[in-house]
Amino acid sequence: xxxxxxxxxxxxxxxxxxxxxxxxxxxxxxxxxxxxxxxxxxxxxxxxxxxxxxxxxxxxxxxxxxxxxxxxxxxxxxxxxxxxxxxxxxxxxxxxxxxxxxxxxxxxxxxxxxxxxxxxxxxxxxxxxxxxxxxxxxxxxxxxxxxxxxxxxxxxxxxxxxxxxxxxxxxxxxxxxxxxxxxxxxxxxxxxxxxxxxxxxxxxxxxxxxxxxxxxxxxxxxxxxxxxxxxxxxxxxxxxxxxxxxxxxxxxxxxxxxxxxxxxxxxxxxxxxxxxxxxxxxxxxxxxxxxxxxxxxxxxxxxxxxxxxxxxxxxxxxxxxxxxxxxxxxxxxxxxxxxxxxxxxxxxxxxxxxxxxxxxxxxxxxxxxxxxxxxxxxxxxxxxxxxxxxxxxxxxxxxxxxxxxxxxxxxxxxxxxxxxxxxxxxx
Amino acid sequence: xxxxxxxxxxxxxxxxxxxxxxxxxxxxxxxxxxxxxxxxxxxxxxxxxxxxxxxxxxxxxxxxxxxxxxxxxxxxxxxxxxxxxxxxxxxxxxxxxxxxxxxxxxxxxxxxxxxxxxxxxxxxxxxxxxxxxxxxxxxxxxxxxxxxxxxxxxxxxxxxxxxxxxxxxxxxxxxxxxxxxxxxxxxxxxxxxxxxxxxxxxxxxxxxxxxxxxxxxxxxxxxxxxxxxxxxxxxxxxxxxxxxxxxxxxxxxxxxxxxxxxxxxxxxxxxxxxxxxxxxxxxxxxxxxxxxxxxxxxxxxxxxxxxxxxxxxxxxxxxxxxxxxxxxxxxxxxxxxxxxxxxxxxxxxxxxxxxxxxxxxxxxxxxxxxxxxxxxxxxxxxxxxxxxxxxxxxxxxxxxxxxxxxxxxxxxxxxxxxxxxxxxxxxxxxxxxxxxxxxxxxxxxxxxxxxxxxxxxxxxxxxxxxxxxxxxxxxxxxxxxxxxxxxxxxxxxxxxxxxxxxxxxxxxxxxxxxxxxxxxxxxxxxxxxxxxxxxxxxxxxxxxxxxxxxxxxxxxxxxxxxxxxx
Numbered sequence: 001x002x003x004x005x006x007x008x009x010x011x012x013x014x015x016x017x018x019x020x021x022x023x024x025x026x027x028x029x030x031x032x033x034x035x036x037x038x039x040x041x042x043x044x045x046x047x048x049x050x051x052x053x054x055x056x057x058x059x060x061x062x063x064x065x066x067x068x069x070x071x072x073x074x075x076x077x078x079x080x081x082x083x084x085x086x087x088x089x090x091x092x093x094x095x096x097x098x099x100x101x102x103x104x105x106x107x108x109x110x111x112x113x114x115x116x117x118x119x120x121x122x123x124x125x126x127x128x129x130x131x132x133x134x135x136x137x138x139x140x141x142x143x144x145x146x147x148x149x150x151x152x153x154x155x156x157x158x159x160x161x162x163x164x165x166x167x168x169x170x171x172x173x174x175x176x177x178x179x180x181x182x183x184x185x186x187x188x189x190x191x192x193x194x195x196x197x198x199x200x201x202x203x204x205x206x207x208x209x210x211x212x213x214x215x216x217x218x219x220x221x222x223x224x225x226x227x228x229x230x231x232x233x234x235x236x237x238x239x240x241x242x243x244x245x246x247x248x249x250x251x252x253x254x255x256x257x258x259x260x261x262x263x264x265x266x267x268x269x270x271x272x273x274x275x276x277x278x279x280x281x282x283x284x285x286x287x288x289x290x291x292x293x294x295x296x297x298x299x300x301x302x303x304x305x306x307x308x309x310x311x312x313x314x315x316x317x318x319x320x321x322x323x324x325x326x327x328x329x330x331x332x333x334x335x336x337x338x339x340x341x342x343x344x345x346x347x348x349x350x351x352x353x354x355x356x357x358x359x360x361x362x363x364x365x366x367x368x369x370x371x372x373x374x375x376x377x378x379x380x381x382x383x384x385x386x387x388x389x390x391x392x393x394x395x396x397x398x399x400x401x402x403x404x405x406x407x408x409x410x411x412x413x414x415x416x417x418x419x420x421x422x423x424x425x426x427x
Numbered sequence: 428x429x430x431x432x433x434x435x436x437x438x439x440x441x442x443x444x445x446x447x448x449x450x451x452x453x454x455x456x457x458x459x460x461x462x463x464x465x466x467x468x469x470x471x472x473x474x475x476x477x478x479x480x481x482x483x484x485x486x487x488x489x490x491x492x493x494x495x496x497x498x499x500x501x502x503x504x505x506x507x508x509x510x511x512x513x514x515x516x517x518x519x520x521x522x523x524x525x526x527x528x529x530x531x532x533x534x535x536x537x538x539x540x541x542x543x544x545x546x547x548x549x550x551x552x553x554x555x556x557x558x559x560x561x562x563x564x565x566x567x568x569x570x571x572x573x574x575x576x577x578x579x580x581x582x583x584x585x586x587x588x589x590x591x592x593x594x595x596x597x598x599x600x601x602x603x604x605x606x607x608x609x610x611x612x613x614x615x616x617x618x619x620x621x622x623x624x625x626x627x628x629x630x631x632x633x634x635x636x637x638x639x640x641x642x643x644x645x646x647x648x649x650x651x652x653x654x655x656x657x658x659x660x661x662x663x664x665x666x667x668x669x670x671x672x673x674x675x676x677x678x679x680x681x682x683x684x685x686x687x688x689x690x691x692x693x694x695x696x697x698x699x700x701x702x703x704x705x706x707x708x709x710x711x712x713x714x715x716x717x718x719x720x721x722x723x724x725x726x727x728x729x730x731x732x733x734x735x736x737x738x739x740x741x742x743x744x745x746x747x748x749x750x751x752x753x754x755x756x757x758x759x760x761x762x763x764x765x766x767x768x769x770x771x772x773x774x775x776x777x778x779x780x781x782x783x784x785x786x787x788x789x790x791x792x793x794x795x796x797x798x799x800x801x802x803x804x805x806x807x808x809x810x811x812x813x814x815x816x817x818x819x820x821x822x823x824x825x826x827x828x829x830x831x832x833x834x835x836x837x838x839x840x841x842x843x844x845x846x847x848x849x850x851x852x853x854x855x856x857x858x859x860x861x862x863x864x865x866x867x868x869x870x871x872x873x874x875x876x877x878x879x880x881x882x883x884x885x886x887x888x889x890x891x892x893x894x895x896x897x898x899x900x901x902x903x904x905x906x907x908x909x910x911x912x913x914x915x916x917x918x919x920x921x922x923x924x925x926x927x928x929x930x931x932x933x934x935x936x937x938x939x940x941x942x943x944x945x946x947x948x949x950x951x952x953x954x955x956x957x958x959x960x961x962x963x964x965x966x967x968x969x970x971x972x973x974x975x976x977x978x979x980x981x982x983x984x985x986x987x988x989x990x991x992x993x
Binding site: 002019021024025029033037038105352 | 485748793850901
């Protein structure tokens, strides 16, 4: 008997396999259960959902019968990267990322019915339309937020598509350039170099910089649009003087530059209400002075993500405290100090001086603008046109980033688009 | 009003989960933590030592695995088998020992010999004296054994199960519908049935009720699934449950006498082959498999009854195993069964049989070589099956990729997984899911239906209930009277666990979808009946004192016909 019955433990082997299988299933259930549950929930739970902008403009709605998008094509196209589509083709759409917010899924209770789930976004669809039209078919990205509250009012990426149009989409239409890509920053990077210098180089205000139009560091030339001759720190930023800022970056040192870039959030990935963004880049391994100089003016291997830039200028505008941007209405905070208060104030003043003394206020009628241009040389004769900044205006506390991919000069191409957007925003 | 309903739903969900966990825990504790004591039937005296004879079939030898270990020179590792027959007579067989066996100085021939109290047994020079127990002494020893159910009251567990069923009914009541009176009637009948079983057992002075409780627990989930998916067929399902319990009692009664059991084994084997043959010739094809037989409006699956017959034939007593040291006829019989099922196209059941065959042949022979050989053979046959049968090949192709083709090959599983996840940990409540509307949801994907309606926790409890029965089979095997019961119980649990694994992992896309039933829970007549009959085999291995109606109480009076009395 014993000889035979001892062999009964083989049953435990089968039992162990079942338990292992159940454990695997449970892990997958916790991990992917949301996707599984929502795959058929629309058709089978009879739930209906609505996605709308801050003014109640319908961006998408669905019920057991049909999937719908915004009524007019211009809104559908301009807001495509905000809305996404029912197939999840856009990497950043609300329909993809907030699907469960519209369905009430949780691990504990599974999907729960609710007669009509509504999700309101902070986005202003008409502002998005204005922004998209201002880009006029050029590739690029535009972001605008309220730097006091964190509400993201405008997010546009071009090229875009009409989700109801079944024709061949333009190349790269599914990439949200505002979140999912990083670009050579050019001179907007000088804001970061400036902030780093204010905090690490003693007596920045007392220093003066001399520019002959070109400057050699260890035999490598730094080319400038100048000559700007003698200038102080503030004038150097308004002139966007490469010679001065290459020297400033070298003075601050690579270690400090990296440390501050990291602190300002340029090297990390972020999430916008759960939607992931791309990280930027900067030379992290030791490089010599020439390379450090070039990287200090936003060339070299520098890459900046538009959304990270928005967070930075929003913090500068808000005395160094970042109100974390949110796409979903009602979400708020956290409020984190990104930059020292004095630094932020000084930089804000310099950005205002840029507009007043450099670009000309007449370009931005009625706006109390603080900004910085960027023209990022790509080495093939083309350049990214950047314009970023904010309104020093309590009634309209808006921070923005405008990027036109291979669009040309920051002041000539990007700043008029920013002006159009801001004029619409303050109206 | 809505709030009242939703509050009652939350309440009933939590009660169901707590009770499920309690019921399983109590049954597990009762089955596993109770004292299992060997029964003593006789003694062998070796010098001053008194060796107890604790089974009806005992292996005597020098081996550590021998039931009566005689560690002396010239005693073979396995030397002889000592058995007690149904009439209470003891017999001894020489199993090809080198030293030979002498009874009272006479050399034992190949047919063995009956021995009586005081007989001298000589194993290759080592002398033992056989001492049968007197009736008084036997009764005395039996009284000392711990009786079943003294640690965890079976009454309490059944009471918990009853509350569980009432709350399940309450959930159906919240959904409402025209079938509610019928659902209430069927749940009432189930309650009556289980309490009838319990009272009958008490009247027979039997106190082990864990196996039945677990089976009734699974049945109530099955009834709930049927109530939500096919309420119009619910009454039939209930009648089948009653029939299942009746067959359980009948099979159990039949298994009481080993003599009766072994007398008709050949007949059972022929019946199994006959059923399969009839199936091959007369069946109709449903969903790629021709495993259904129709008789004037009633259809049934012969393979489910072949399962019971297969166990009946495949289990064996120890003396038989050692006297004919080969698995040949059993392997042929198994191969015919598996091949017939493959011909029918019921690959899921073929696999269930195959795993059962592996477990039983390993129990019988202990030979890993045999198991490996069989596995290799089956592997090749499986490859052949996949290449010949297009719908099997398709299931293999979509295995692990169901989400890539949710309107084609992955149709059922993707929906099952979605619905299961939509239920969360606590479920949507009985009758409130949508998966029940998908084809075969209440049979092949019943695990997902339970996940959706009752939540993941209760679905896991459901699997745990099956595992609890298997743990018991392992635990009880050690104390069985005859290897027949131990092998049959283990074979039965191998079948049920394989079915469970194929059912749930097929649904979850961890294994190819084979479409076998989940024991007791899947809707279906034949499978329900066969599950109940398999439980009788499990009851046969429960030798705790006064636990099982299949195991007769110890009797030592010579006049009485041993295990015959019913």
